[in-house]
Amino acid sequence: MSHGDKQPKRSREERDFLAAYDASAFPHPSVAVDVALITVEDAELRVLLIQRDEHPDLGRWSLPGGFIQLDEALDAAAARVLARDAGVTDVWLEQLYTFGEPDRDPRTRVITVAHHALVPAATLRRGTEERSDRRLARIVVPWKGDRGEPVRAIDEDDVELPLAFDHAAILGTVVQRLRGKLDYAALGFELLPKRFTLRELQEVHEAVLGRRLNKDSFRRRILASGLVTATGQKEADVVHRPAELFRFVRRRR
């Protein structure tokens, strides 16, 4: 996102106004960020959840999140929360949508700027030590297409994890947005290691979209896009003909 128009020169009068400005003259809401850290493992869409150890919604599962600091940009707050709670840095991270229903948090008015982040499963497993209050939960999407309605989270033992606040709705919006962006943005690569086969890329796309894709058409489309290039290497340890390994090529503008 592009910000930072150069500041105009300010008059003496305007500087006086700014010096006298009292921001506390009217009530302010709390502003937080929540981050849905998404990965694909075993051809299924997953998200990192943390069990709340405080009221409200104690015991329920939530996205990593926290209140923003007054001198901190929104994406910087999201990156901070992600590093603190998930131990990951330098991942694809984008603002998603801002949730601000007056009653979404029982404490007080909390507006949350939801973000989503993508990371390869291998990176996440490496960074996330096993803690009982963390789960890489499967996202179960009870709708087709781009409706964006709430989703459910299921852990590895097929137990549903009750979600805190409106995080089921936030995750529904995450899935909706990812499905919408997958076609024209190079998202799939963010979920894969540096080298990958076209089948792995297709499985990632299918996990995000929640439907099967035609293999030949997918291959032709990806190869024609110029987004991948063959490495000359082949995958190993498979019980069939090994596929060629590709890597992502940043698109020329």
Added chain:
Amino acid sequence: MSHGDKQPKRSREERDFLAAYDASAFPHPSVAVDVALITVEDAELRVLLIQRDEHPDLGRWSLPGGFIQLDEALDAAAARVLARDAGVTDVWLEQLYTFGEPDRDPRTRVITVAHHALVPAATLRRGTEERSDRRLARIVVPWKGDRGEPVRAIDEDDVELPLAFDHAAILGTVVQRLRGKLDYAALGFELLPKRFTLRELQEVHEAVLGRRLNKDSFRRRILASGLVTATGQKEADVVHRPAELFRFVRRRR
């Protein structure tokens, strides 16, 4: 957007926690909404701008906006601002993106949840009395595609209107989003009167996309979509063969 998970039953302990919660324990930013009210007139994308009569950025042109109230949903605040400053209600209105760079407002930390609204030009001209501090400015997009970089605003006398705060960047994001949604969302109809010709619809699409479209392909695609239906009426007062008037049909789910 789907919110409002039914609230879980709260324990006595949790209710005590909530009663004792002190939201003022840490500093809060200000939260505002800004609304880009977009229309298409003379095959050009336009936006309603208001000249600021207060510091900061006095004299510069800004989107309608205002601080949110503590008991008010974000889209309700956007609708309130739109009714107050533009006199329009019941228009297509959607959240766009949240802008929160720490220095985007010189007064204090102001995070703004930007929205965009679409309205037919005829409706807007009817609702907007002529005021010297209002302009329906042309949006000049100095980039192609979906880059989303800042844009410029030009009034009817070809005078550039300097934009307040980061509103040039907000408007750039508006154009980016509209271009992205136009294909798969029924946006064009929001910018047209109830009955319209396919040429008018195409001109709206071209104004949003900033490029010419193939006429035959556009006609076939729209007619095949099932989103429009012929009314049997024809346009009047044109110096050539009159085109059939169509109306929008809400898509069956």
Added chain:
DNA sequence: TGACTTAGATGCATCATGCATTTATCTTCC
């Protein structure tokens, strides 16, 4: 009445997609 303009239909070449078929290349089992 004819010039002018745009609407709207038709035909065709091109390209993307879905599907079936064939061959290639690996592991595992006998």
Added chain:
DNA sequence: GGAAGATAAATGCATGATGCATCTAAGTCA
């Protein structure tokens, strides 16, 4: 060592969408 089983990867073809050219229709205006 060879056959079975799996998937990779290429090829061919039918189908549908798109871009483009052409032709006719239906208005206004001089």
